[in-house]
Amino acid sequence: MQSSRNPDADPSPAAAGPDAAGPDAAAAAVADAADPAAVEHLAARLPSTAETGVRRLALLGSTGSIGTQALQVVAANPGRFEVLALAAGRATEQLAAQVAATGATVVGIAVDGGTAENPQNPPLVEALADAGVGHEIQIHTGEDAAEACAGVGADVVLNGMTGSVGLRPTLAALDSGATLALANKESLVVGGALVAAAVQRPGQVVPVDSEHSALAQALSSGRHERGLCAATHMPHQPGASEVHRLIITASGGPFRGWDAARLAEVTPRQALRHPNFSMGRMVTTNSATMVNKALEVVEAHLLFDVPLEDIVPVVHPQQIIHSLVEFRDGSTLAQAGPPRMLVPIALGLSWPHRLAAVDEPVDWTRPMSWDFEPLDDAAFPAVRLAKQAAAASPTHMAVYNAANEQAVEAFHAGRLSFPGILATVQEVLAAHDGGTAPTPSLEDVLGAEQQARALAEEHIAAARRTVGG
Ligand SMILES: NC(=O)C1=CN([C@@H]2O[C@H](COP(=O)(O)OP(=O)(O)OC[C@H]3O[C@@H](n4cnc5c(N)ncnc54)[C@H](OP(=O)(O)O)[C@@H]3O)[C@@H](O)[C@H]2O)C=CC1
Ligand SMILES: CC(=O)[C@@H](O)[C@H](O)COP(=O)(O)O
Numbered sequence: 001m002q003s004s005r006n007p008d009a010d011p012s013p014a015a016a017g018p019d020a021a022g023p024d025a026a027a028a029a030v031a032d033a034a035d036p037a038a039v040e041h042l043a044a045r046l047p048s049t050a051e052t053g054v055r056r057l058a059l060l061g062s063t064g065s066i067g068t069q070a071l072q073v074v075a076a077n078p079g080r081f082e083v084l085a086l087a088a089g090r091a092t093e094q095l096a097a098q099v100a101a102t103g104a105t106v107v108g109i110a111v112d113g114g115t116a117e118n119p120q121n122p123p124l125v126e127a128l129a130d131a132g133v134g135h136e137i138q139i140h141t142g143e144d145a146a147e148a149c150a151g152v153g154a155d156v157v158l159n160g161m162t163g164s165v166g167l168r169p170t171l172a173a174l175d176s177g178a179t180l181a182l183a184n185k186e187s188l189v190v191g192g193a194l195v196a197a198a199v200q201r202p203g204q205v206v207p208v209d210s211e212h213s214a215l216a217q218a219l220s221s222g223r224h225e226r227g228l229c230a231a232t233h234m235p236h237q238p239g240a241s242e243v244h245r246l247i248i249t250a251s252g253g254p255f256r257g258w259d260a261a262r263l264a265e266v267t268p269r270q271a272l273r274h275p276n277f278s279m280g281r282m283v284t285t286n287s288a289t290m291v292n293k294a295l296e297v298v299e300a301h302l303l304f305d306v307p308l309e310d311i312v313p314v315v316h317p318q319q320i321i322h323s324l325v326e327f328r329d330g331s332t333l334a335q336a337g338p339p340r341m342l343v344p345i346a347l348g349l350s351w352p353h354r355l356a357a358v359d360e361p362v363d364w365t366r367p368m369s370w371d372f373e374p375l376d377d378a379a380f381p382a383v384r385l386a387k388q389a390a391a392a393s394p395t396h397m398a399v400y401n402a403a404n405e406q407a408v409e410a411f412h413a414g415r416l417s418f419p420g421i422l423a424t425v426q427e428v429l430a431a432h433d434g435g436t437a438p439t440p441s442l443e444d445v446l447g448a449e450q451q452a453r454a455l456a457e458e459h460i461a462a463a464r465r466t467v468g469g
């Protein structure tokens, strides 16, 4: 950790404030498309910043798909948010530009450039100077950098990192008392009871994952009191007894309808063609294998305390319905929106308040049709495997995820076939003895992960020898 000031940089506030960044292309497109009078009208009906306060944010994974869209939301809502901290993995120059645009005073980077892998990347201090950052700034580098940024004292910590490396930052955010806007599903799924035990108050975790944001919205939808029905509003959070099942929608990925023989030939490039979303490499690959849906089923179980058997994934290729809550009486509430992340991210930052004109709604005047079909469990066993693992022991999902992360990297490096990803997960899970402690310690989780990664590498190497020999 170090502190620095760049004497040559432009010290004017215009170079640092959130307004300086301006909305980028996607946010500008949304704003342009919206009728300004309608936006003003909408904004006038929403709580003012005097009521909600200015939220101080820490954005972890700020250079990724979730992180950059979060910055669009911030830029499109001047005065609502103050960016306190930004953390990234290795995109030094992009991170420095974000610091310059937002005026963040704490910044973290896991790999500070200049490595053999990334020789062109200047270290962060130099990049900050090049970006014109002139204010006092606290810099964290190395593997604990994101954790340090998570604990900086923000009102809301958005965890938009990829992978179970997000676990410590998730725990640090919860320990700090901040609201955790959670996109990094891996940390919850891997930590399980450990993360649940770190939660200090109901509502401290706000899901950003689109399906879980949809479920949270549907579960809390009864709180609006309007017009003549004001006195008949339903309770804020229906009790568990009112909720029958959670229906989680899935795109089906790029290989929907494919059988095992075709799946054996899948290339990394094909696996990265998600039908609806532009996301990072890991989550996109996980969508193709259905591991993403598997993690999401366990995520929903942990977030909403609904039994695993009552969480049902359903393939809905258009991804307009982001998920549904089925109630005891046979009524079902669905949340609909375009297949984009701006609304779930904005809700994560501003929950329980909605911001104005975050995205364009679905155009209900145009003809459209929605399809729903069951998940093909034979070709895509990821969800079944995860339900078994989550029920087996508190560390089985850490093993599932760690084996998957290793296998996905091996697949993209050309060291493993596409079906080999799930085969690796299955094999590593079979060898895991989870123990019986209901709440694992952080050491238990990290130890299980470490073993799983080593075993996965053995399996990947053996699978390669079999193919090669
Ligand atoms: N993208 C989406 O639409 C959705 C994503 N999610 C979830 O959100 C999370 C992020 O996904 P996505 O944005 O697509 O992923 P990306 O790969 O686009 O971004 C990942 C971010 O994490 C950063 N990062 C990686 N390692 C570290 C580290 N050790 N310390 C700090 N930062 C690190 C990366 O930095 P750098 O770029 O510098 O390497 C980057 O900013 C995942 O858990 C995903 O499952 C959930 C729903 C939708
Ligand atoms: C946008 C989002 O939340 C992703 O997790 C998305 O759901 C991926 O879609 P599928 O995993 O259903 O393909």
Ligand SMILES: [Mn+2]
Binding pocket: 209, 210, 211, 296
């Ligand atoms: Mn999702």
